[in-house]
Each structure stands twice: as C-alpha cells, then as structure tokens.
Amino acid sequence: MAAATQAWGERLRAQGYRITPQRQFVLEAVIDLGHATPEEILAWIQTRSPGVNLSTVYRALEVLEEVGLVTHAHLGHGAPTYHAVDGEVHVHLVCAGCHDVDSVPAQMAQGFVDALERDRGFATDIGHMTVQGLCRRCQEAGKPTRSRGVDRT
Amino acid sequence: MAAATQAWGERLRAQGYRITPQRQFVLEAVIDLGHATPEEILAWIQTRSPGVNLSTVYRALEVLEEVGLVTHAHLGHGAPTYHAVDGEVHVHLVCAGCHDVDSVPAQMAQGFVDALERDRGFATDIGHMTVQGLCRRCQEAGKPTRSRGVDRT
DNA sequence: GTAGGTGCAAAGATTTTGCAGTGCT
DNA sequence: AGCACTGCAAAATCTTTGCACCTAC
Numbered sequence: 399m400a401a402a403t404q405a406w407g408e409r410l411r412a413q414g415y416r417i418t419p420q421r422q423f424v425l426e427a428v429i430d431l432g433h434a435t436p437e438e439i440l441a442w443i444q445t446r447s448p449g450v451n452l453s454t455v456y457r458a459l460e461v462l463e464e465v466g467l468v469t470h471a472h473l474g475h476g477a478p479t480y481h482a483v484d485g486e487v488h489v490h491l492v493c494a495g496c497h498d499v500d501s502v503p504a505q506m507a508q509g510f511v512d513a514l515e516r517d518r519g520f521a522t523d524i525g526h527m528t529v530q531g532l533c534r535r536c537q538e539a540g541k542p543t544r545s546r547g548v549d550r551t
Numbered sequence: 552m553a554a555a556t557q558a559w560g561e562r563l564r565a566q567g568y569r570i571t572p573q574r575q576f577v578l579e580a581v582i583d584l585g586h587a588t589p590e591e592i593l594a595w596i597q598t599r600s601p602g603v604n605l606s607t608v609y610r611a612l613e614v615l616e617e618v619g620l621v622t623h624a625h626l627g628h629g630a631p632t633y634h635a636v637d638g639e640v641h642v643h644l645v646c647a648g649c650h651d652v653d654s655v656p657a658q659m660a661q662g663f664v665d666a667l668e669r670d671r672g673f674a675t676d677i678g679h680m681t682v683q684g685l686c687r688r689c690q691e692a693g694k695p696t697r698s699r700g701v702d703r704t
Numbered sequence: 705g706t707a708g709g710t711g712c713a714a715a716g717a718t719t720t721t722g723c724a725g726t727g728c729t
Numbered sequence: 730a731g732c733a734c735t736g737c738a739a740a741a742t743c744t745t746t747g748c749a750c751c752t753a754c
Contacts, residue, residue, distance in 0.1 A: 521684045523685075589718085630718095
C-alpha cells in the first residue's frame with residue numbers, strides 16, 4: 399500500500415481534484431478493508447468521523463477510481479466492491495455458497511488473457527475479473543452449485 | 552437450443568413446477584435474444600403478449616434458472632443478463648468502451664480454471680464468468696481504459 | 705475570492721413482496 | 730378442487746442528483 403498512500407495527494411492534484419479529509423478516509427478505508435462495498439466503507443469511516451455521508455463516499459470512490467487509486471469489481475448480485483490499487487493486481491474468486499471473496503495473482507490468468515488477446519484482440523482488464531464458483535469448504539459441505547433462493551450472485 | 556426447448560416442460564415438472572405460457576415466453580425470449588436483461592425479455596414478450604408483468608419475468612427466470620434451463624452472468628454495473636443453457640458453455644467478454652458482449656468457448660479458460668482447482672480447490676462456474684476489458688474496435692478508437700463518468704461497469 | 709466539495713433530502717432505477725384472483729393438473 | 734402462478738401495486742434496495750453552504754487553495 400506504500401505507493402498508494404505516499405503520493406495519493408499528488409494523484410488527485412494532478413487531475414485538478416482537491417485533497418479532502420473525506421477522500422482520505424475513503425482511501426484509508428479501502429486499503430484497510432481490502433474488499434469493501436460503499437456501505438462498508440461508510441461504516442468504517444463513521445467510526446472515526448460520524449458526519450460523513452454515503453453520497454460523499456460514492457463521489458469519492460468515483461474520483462479515486464478516476465485517478466487510479468482504487469478499482470472496483472463486480473462480485474455478483476448488485477454489489478460492487480472497491481479495493482486499493484496497491485501494485486498487486488489480482489483476480490477475485492467469489493464463492494456462491496458462502497459469498498467469501500478470495501484473491502489470486504493475476505498471472506494465474508495470464509494464459510487465458512493472452513489467448514483472448516490473440517484470438518479476439520480483446521484487452522482484458524484483469525483486476526476487474528471476477529470468477530464465480532464454489533470454494534473448497536463449500537464443496538466439502540456438499541452444497542449444490544445452485545440452490546433455490548440462496549444464490550444471491 | 553434443441554435440448555432446451557424439447558424437454559423444457561419436463562424439467563419444470565420434475566421439480567414440481569408448472570408449465571405456463573409466461574414461462575414458455577420467457578424461455579423463448581432468452582433463447583432468441585441470446586443475452587438479455589429482464590427488461591429486454593419483458594419487451595420481447597410484450598410484442599406478442601402485452602399483459603405479462605415484469606415481476607412475472609423475474610419469477611420465471613428464477614424458476615428456469617433453478618431447473619437449469621437458463622443461467623445469468625453479471626456483465627458489469629448492476630445488469631444481470633440471462634441466457635439459455637443450450638449445451639455450449641461460454642465465457643462473456645464485456646467491452647468497457649462500447650458495452651458490447653462477446654462470447655468465447657469455455658475451454659479457452661480451461662487452463663486457468665484447472666489452476667484454480669489445483670491451487671485453491673476452487674470449483675469455477677465457468678458460464679458465470681465475466682471478463683471486462685476493451686474490444687479490438689474500441690482499442691483502435693483509442694479509448695482510454697477508464698474515462699470519467701463513462702465507465703458504467 | 706472562487707471553484708470544487710460536502711451534507712442533506714429527494715428523485716431514480718432496479719428488484720422483491722403481499723395479496724387476491726386465475727388457471728394448470 | 731387444490732395449490733401453484735400471475736398481475737398489480739406497494740415496499741425495499743441501491744445509487745444518483747439538486748441545491749445551499751463550506752473549504753481547500
């Protein structure tokens with residue numbers, strides 16, 4: 399997270415944005431939480447600054463994403479989760495059973511990404527990629543891949 | 552689509568569900584449209600049966616997914632798109648520039664999927680996988696990967 | 705001083721749910 | 730005839746927007 403925290407102010411300034419405590423809080427929350435929805439980010443922030451508003455979180459995330467300090471991925475359902483761009487690009491694994499999120503290094507998908515580039519000329523945004531499936535624990539628990547009214551992905 | 556249409560009734564009956572014209576319409580719409588959101592499915596249906604309600608579409612999709620006749624994938628933003636399970640499993644490519652959706656055979660991702668299984672014990676639901684990026688056309692158009700207020704993924 | 709930013713409240717968009725009537729089996 | 734299904738309307742989510750005030754620069 400070093401790179402992200404050190405010059406985060408400059409990144410904003412360079413694009414004509416201002417540095418505000420709210421934006422700093424949002425960035426810290428994202429870094430600290432790892433994966434977080436806007437709601438979770440708000441909750442984190444409110445433990446130290448209760449007055450902050452949810453719409454501010456949304457707007458801050460938009461700006462921080464714009465300048466490349468955070469990204470988001472769609473983990474299923476309607477929940478976007480944000481995470482810091484801390485150098486290590488990773489792919490998200492979402493379990494349909496327990497909804498846990500795991501991350502794997504982007505290079506595990508390199509072969510696939512290269513194939514897409516070669517075959518389709520498609521430039522993959524690896525960090526945005528989400529893989530749905532069942533984690534080891536849920537497989538062992540014998541959960542079916544899809545069960546009525548439970549799959550909220 | 553042969554397999555899907557031939558015995559679709561049995562699939563429902565087998566799980567204790569009933570066969571209704573609305574469900575047939577929804578299935579036909581999904582097969583015909585290829586990729587479709589609930590709204591699009593409703594629009595398709597209403598050209599031949601105006602009375603059908605959106606909530607019925609949602610409920611029908613839930614049931615059809617339950618019995619394995621359709622699946623959905625998250626193409627970004629909050630938009631789930633449904634498609635028929637017609638034998639050919641595929642991965643979705645979504646362009647962040649033009650929002651076009653392309654499909655590639657699941658086996659292109661086989662190496663990646665195997666690696667996840669081996670390394671993490673994670674059982675991937677390939678058909679549910681969505682890859683974000685830029686299609687060839689948008690790359691050539693020189694679109695940036697992310698531009699203010701435009702990336703609705 | 706003056707953009708840009710924030711908080712608040714209201715508007716949007718999308719999906720779900722309760723209920724009474726309808727129709728598949 | 731019984732119970733699942735549908736249509737309708739209201740509720741629940743989640744996200745965006747308008748506006749007046751505030752603040753970083």
